[in-house]
Amino acid sequence: MAKAEEYSKKDRELFEETVVSNEEISPGVFLLSVNRRWDFQPGQVVKLAVDRVQPPRIYSICSGNNEQELRVLFNIKEDGYLTPKLAALVPGDRVLLSEPYGGFIGNSKPACWIATGTGIAPFYAMFQSGLFANKRLIHGASYQNQFYFEDELDRALGTNYQRCCSREQSCDLFPGRVTDYLNSLDELPADVPYYLCGKAIMVVDVRDLLIAKGVPYENIIAEIYF
Structure with a gap:
């Protein structure tokens, strides 16, 4: 307190x-x-x-x-x-x-958004503000009913919207966590920023994985949910 x-x-x-x-x-x-x-x-x-x-x-x-x-x-x-x-x-x-504040701010440049659960919130704000061109969104959840706003995001982003579900399976979901999906990729672009939002353990694990795959530390921007 x-x-x-x-x-x-x-x-x-x-x-x-x-x-x-x-x-x-x-x-x-x-x-x-x-x-x-x-x-x-x-x-x-x-x-x-x-x-x-x-x-x-x-x-x-x-x-x-x-x-x-x-x-x-x-x-x-x-x-x-x-x-x-x-x-x-x-x-x-x-x-x-309070008045709005903070530095986890979206822009119109290409980027990769990575969220888990309600960590989708800032990315949905960016999406609703028209900042979704040239963006890739990777969203992780435990169950299928936790992909909030998925219909809108899917229509707008198409193949740039990837859902990862760790406890339920479906033909259009990656079966596993966000880290499992990222590990399944042969390579990741190193010249775009990666925005991470979710619980601390996810943010730390994804940050370490991205760095191991060659993404510069300065290209990783994180917002931690408690």
Whole structure:
């Protein structure tokens, strides 16, 4: 937990916003929307809280930078303080939100996006902001219902959209983890940036694998989800 004086400073940076919608898009996974008051760059994050009792948590923005609403994607952690309360919100309820910030920012240049689970959020924000040309997306999940936004991504990206599923099989899924898929490739382009977003163990394992395959360290940009 943050120190009291540190949290007091952060607390003053939070603004009350009204919930527009709170949709359960997959079992235990929600897309929370509020009206957007700030400009932001695709890939940035916000701090989010339901009260001023506990410190806020950080979430990637999961909407385009030209949309009227700002959305975040989250999954319920049953033993957590924040996410069960977030899941119970209905339109008209209030949340506390910071201004967008962060350096995990997309652009129009060719790149490879690598995500697991709800780590798809910043890439969906980039996608919704029109930054998907010349991009390859590799998305890993345990089960088929965890490939959030897959229909839109598949239509737009086609063969540049690769899903990797570790616990279920289907003819159009790679059977295994993201690391298994990357290991199956003979070579990887070394001259494009690789954006990684997901849990720490995935980010570390993929980063090490990319480096072993000749991708320069400076071409790897990571955002870790806790």
